[in-house]
Amino acid sequence: xxxxxxxxxxxxxxxxxxxxxFWAQGYEATSMADIMAATGLHxxxxxxxxxxxxxxxxAALARYLDHMFLEQKAIIDQLADQPxxxxxxALNNMLNMKCxxxxxxxxxxxxVNSLVDSAPFDEDISQLIEHKKGRMINEFMKLxxxxxxxxxxxxxxxxxxxxxxxxxxxxxLSIEMKNNMDVKQANxxxxxxxxxxxx
Amino acid sequence: xxxxxxxxxxxxxxxxxxxxxFWAQGYEATSMADIMAATGLHxxxxxxxxxxxxxxxxAALARYLDHMFLEQKAIIDQLADQPxxxxxxALNNMLNMKCxxxxxxxxxxxxVNSLVDSAPFDEDISQLIEHKKGRMINEFMKLxxxxxxxxxxxxxxxxxxxxxxxxxxxxxLSIEMKNNMDVKQANxxxxxxxxxxxx
DNA sequence: CCTATTTATGACCATTTGGTCATAAATGAA
DNA sequence: TTCATTTATGACCAAATGGTCATAAATAGG
Numbered sequence: 001x002x003x004x005x006x007x008x009x010x011x012x013x014x015x016x017x018x019x020x021x022f023w024a025q026g027y028e029a030t031s032m033a034d035i036m037a038a039t040g041l042h043x044x045x046x047x048x049x050x051x052x053x054x055x056x057x058x059a060a061l062a063r064y065l066d067h068m069f070l071e072q073k074a075i076i077d078q079l080a081d082q083p084x085x086x087x088x089x090a091l092n093n094m095l096n097m098k099c100x101x102x103x104x105x106x107x108x109x110x111x112v113n114s115l116v117d118s119a120p121f122d123e124d125i126s127q128l129i130e131h132k133k134g135r136m137i138n139e140f141m142k143l144x145x146x147x148x149x150x151x152x153x154x155x156x157x158x159x160x161x162x163x164x165x166x167x168x169x170x171x172x173l174s175i176e177m178k179n180n181m182d183v184k185q186a187n188x189x190x191x192x193x194x195x196x197x198x199x
Numbered sequence: 200x201x202x203x204x205x206x207x208x209x210x211x212x213x214x215x216x217x218x219x220x221f222w223a224q225g226y227e228a229t230s231m232a233d234i235m236a237a238t239g240l241h242x243x244x245x246x247x248x249x250x251x252x253x254x255x256x257x258a259a260l261a262r263y264l265d266h267m268f269l270e271q272k273a274i275i276d277q278l279a280d281q282p283x284x285x286x287x288x289a290l291n292n293m294l295n296m297k298c299x300x301x302x303x304x305x306x307x308x309x310x311v312n313s314l315v316d317s318a319p320f321d322e323d324i325s326q327l328i329e330h331k332k333g334r335m336i337n338e339f340m341k342l343x344x345x346x347x348x349x350x351x352x353x354x355x356x357x358x359x360x361x362x363x364x365x366x367x368x369x370x371x372l373s374i375e376m377k378n379n380m381d382v383k384q385a386n387x388x389x390x391x392x393x394x395x396x397x398x
Numbered sequence: 399c400c401t402a403t404t405t406a407t408g409a410c411c412a413t414t415t416g417g418t419c420a421t422a423a424a425t426g427a428a
Numbered sequence: 429t430t431c432a433t434t435t436a437t438g439a440c441c442a443a444a445t446g447g448t449c450a451t452a453a454a455t456a457g458g
Contacts, residue, residue: 004434005424026316028227032416042437043417049435053416106319115378116315117225120305126378156395164388172371179314179325189363196355196395203404204454231446241407242447248405252446 011049014039019060023110027057027118027125057118058128064110065132068097069139076139083146084199088191090140094170095186098177108178112171140166147199156198169193210248213238218259222309226256226317226324256317257327263309264331267296268338275338282345283398287390289339293369294385297376307377311370336362346398355397368392 017038022030032043032053039046050056072090079086098109107113111129119126144159155162173186216237220229231242231252238245249255271289278285297308306312310328318325343358354361372385 003424003426003432005422005436007435025320026227028225029316029320031414033414044419044438045436047417108315112374113315115374116307116312117228119378121224121228157391161388161391165392168371168375168388168392169367170371171374172367172369175311175314175370175374176367178319189360189367192356192360193364193367202402202454202456204406206405230444232444243408243449244406246447 008041008045009039014041014046014049015056015060015063018056019063019110022057022060023064023107023113026113027054029117030057054122054124058125061110061114061125061128062132065129065136068094068111069132069136071097072136073139076143083143083150087140087143087147087199088194091166091170091190091194092187095173095177095190096183098174098183106178109171109174112174113178115171137163137167144199154198156196162197162199165193165197207240207244208238213240213245213248214255214259214262217255218262218309221256221259222263222306222312225312226253228316229256253321253323257324260309260313260324260327261331264328264335267293267310268331268335270296271335272338275342282342282349286339286342286346286398287393290365290369290389290393291386294372294376294389295382297373297382305377308370308373311373312377314370336366339365343398353397355395361396361398364392364396 018035021034021038025034032046035046035056036043046056050059072094075090075093076086079089094109098107111133114125114129119129141159141163144155144162148155148159157165169190173181173190177183177186217234220233220237224233231245234245234255235242245255249258271293274289274292275285278288293308297306310332313324313328318328340358340362343354343361347354347358356364368389372380372389376382376385
């Protein structure tokens, strides 16, 4: 049916490899030569498939955030009858995902990294993160509201404040994990924080 | 006494201006041309005075961290008899400093920014931040220990955990402030967190 | 004045960057 | 076999980068 020379790799596989490089190095610090080395493709093919560097980066970042979201959504759905456990499990799993691809490479959270080195200078990237992040936060807020309705007075703060502080904690832990902290210690601190919040 | 052509600007003033640019844009995203524009000096002079780009950046980062440290140290010394108030005041002041230079420019914390876009790729920068950050943390830990000894059982966690969670919170707030959050909201969240910790 | 010294200047350089494009290779269909 | 189509390749390009250096300007002292 299809004519034409066959692909060396599927776009999804190329994107996955590009994502790893952008995740580890950031947008500015990653050159197309790095992407070429990681994917095994020459730049002509990359530009033909993805447009330009920024589009490729945004596709990789979207892939990262979609993957992150779907995995947490699955956990939440599976534990739908235990919102507190669902929240804890999903948040801890988020931390674990930030190191899964390579034990020695401290990537942190690709979105938090981008929030520092790309989003402030590019409205498109900023909006992409904003949107995907909001989708994740909505899920967490739903759980927090459920917990709050099940047992008003359990939470040490309004649902909005609780949600906000979880966000701050996750971003802070991402920075720590990118530098010194190992996953285990991060999980411990996260759970301590959740205890403090009354979750 | 001194011969030679007089300086256009003092190195300290040059460094201050370079710091502002690095703070706002990060190391990689800042070119020597940006520094030239900000300082009014030509690259020859800059290289003669500071060596290379990395040395200039490290000098600027050190200046930032020293300034940050000294201001907080002054607050702490002034409130030496009220360690809890000293800690609260110093931490809130840190947040305020991150926006003082420009209301519309969201710089966040220059050290946290560097922890994302420079430190992972440069051991010298990493060690500089580690060292200066440790000095600040030591001051906070001394206050936490004092509070703990004054009233054991007040804190919701060991001093080490409390210190760690303050660090996580500050770094998380820095990310938020660099993107959306205004200083006032950040102060509110910080104080809520300190309440939770029993401070 | 002249000289030594310090600083400022901007032309210059090699390298790297993101990006383009003409060409070649590999397929299915006619 | 031929042709249209799709993908891969790498030479090529203009612009920007960090960095150097010879020269000029501005001072103090002799």
